[in-house]
Amino acid sequence: QAVLTQPPSASGTPGQRVDVSCSGSGSNIGSNAANWYQQVPGTAPKLLMYDNNQRPSGVPDRFSGSKSGTSASLAISGLQSEDEADYYCATWDDSLNGWVFGGGTKLTVL
Amino acid sequence: VQLVESGGGFIQPGGSLRLSCAASGFSFNNYAMSWVRQAPGKGLEWVSAISASGGDTYFADSVKGRFTISKDNFKKMLYLQMNSLRADDTAVYYCAKINRATTVSWGVFDYWGQGTLVTVSS
Numbered sequence: 001q002a003v004l005t006q007p008p009s010a011s012g013t014p015g016q017r018v019d020v021s022c023s024g025s026g027s028n029i030g031s032n033a034a035n036w037y038q039q040v041p042g043t044a045p046k047l048l049m050y051d052n053n054q055r056p057s058g059v060p061d062r063f064s065g066s067k068s069g070t071s072a073s074l075a076i077s078g079l080q081s082e083d084e085a086d087y088y089c090a091t092w093d094d095s096l097n098g099w100v101f102g103g104g105t106k107l108t109v110l
Numbered sequence: 111v112q113l114v115e116s117g118g119g120f121i122q123p124g125g126s127l128r129l130s131c132a133a134s135g136f137s138f139n140n141y142a143m144s145w146v147r148q149a150p151g152k153g154l155e156w157v158s159a160i161s162a163s164g165g166d167t168y169f170a171d172s173v174k175g176r177f178t179i180s181k182d183n184f185k186k187m188l189y190l191q192m193n194s195l196r197a198d199d200t201a202v203y204y205c206a207k208i209n210r211a212t213t214v215s216w217g218v219f220d221y222w223g224q225g226t227l228v229t230v231s232s
Contacts, residue, residue, distance in 0.1 A: 002153060035218045037154070044204060044222040045146075045154060056220065088154050092215040098170050099144075099156035 003028065004089050004102035011108040017077040020105045022089030024070050028100055032092045034072035036065060039086045039104075048087070049074060076107070084109045111135040111221040113205045118226030125195050125230075131188040131205030131223060139163075139183035142208035144219060145190050147201035147228075157203070158190060162211035173199075195230045202227050 005023040012018040022034060036049035047056050049065040052072065064075045072089055089102040117129040129145070144159040158179040159168040167179050178191045188205055203226055206219035 032215065037219070039154075044224050045219075046222065047218060047220050050209075050218045050220075086153075090154070090156075090219075094215075096171070098159075098168055101154045101156065104153040 002103035003093060003096070003100035004091070006087075006089060006102035006105045008103065009106045009108065011110055012076075012079045013110045014079055014081065016079045017075060018079055018107065020074045020076075020087050020089075020107070022072040022074070022102050024072075024091065024100075026070060027095040028070075028091050028093040029067065029072055029089075030070040031094050034065065034067050035090050036072075036074050037088045037090060039088065040084075041086070045088065079109055081109045083107060111207060113207065113221060113223035115203065115205045115223045115226040118203065118228045120229045120231065121195055122232055123196055123230055126191070126193045127195065127228060129190040129192065129203055129205075129226060129228070131190075133186045133188065133205075133207070136207070138181075138186040140211055142210055142212070142214045142217060143181060143188045144206045144208055144214075145179065145188075146204045146206055146219065146222075147199075148204070148225070149198070149201040152201075155201070159208065159214050160188070161214060166212070166214070168214065192228070195228075197230050200228060200230045 037045040038048040039045040052067040053065040145157040164181040205223040207221040208217040210217035
């Protein structure tokens with residue numbers, strides 16, 4: 001069972017906005033920055049968002065991130081078919097002294 | 111940046127296996143590294159990490175005491191020695207670069223390899 005809680009699935013039509021939530025606790029998201037990874041099925045994960053709301057070079061500005069208290073959120077606007085993937089939140093946990101991941105959210109573009 | 115894992119395979123419970131990760135395209139000695147695994151059809155699970163110099167190591171509770179991580183900065187290689195393997199260690203193991211040398215808790219996994227599959231079964 002994952003330490004961080006994400007909805008198992010999300011969906012939207014092309015052009016819509018979708019939000020993916022990630023809930024943690026004071027020892028992880030409450031104390032450290034949230035990061036997001038995108039994994040297209042059959043491929044390796046890719047860093048999508050770091051330090052709550054920073055996009056690595058090459059990530060479209062359709063992707064945005066935020067954090068409030070012990071929760072983080074990833075927003076995808078102007079949904080495209082290529083956004084269909086699994087999305088994982090992650091952060092450091094001070095109590096476990098290691099990284100923790102969410103269970104992943106499977107995004108379907110209808 | 112390129113990370114290429116090797117060493118995966120089929121192993122019986124209780125056995126040992128050593129995974130390797132060959133790094134190129136960046137100053138390997140300046141960055142911490144990590145292993146992250148993914149059981150078939152499941153989510154990502156962090157396994158272990160090592161600081162740039164190799165002096166500090168970190169392990170998930172699920173592998174502590176069974177796995178060791180090491181880093182050869184001359185050969186630009188990362189290793190994961192896995193002992194006392196169990197069926198629930200079955201997963202694709204990814205090598206990941208951390209974007210920091212030390213204080214790894216502030217880091218992220220900015221590059222990933224393609225993974226190597228480890229299957230533990232009798």
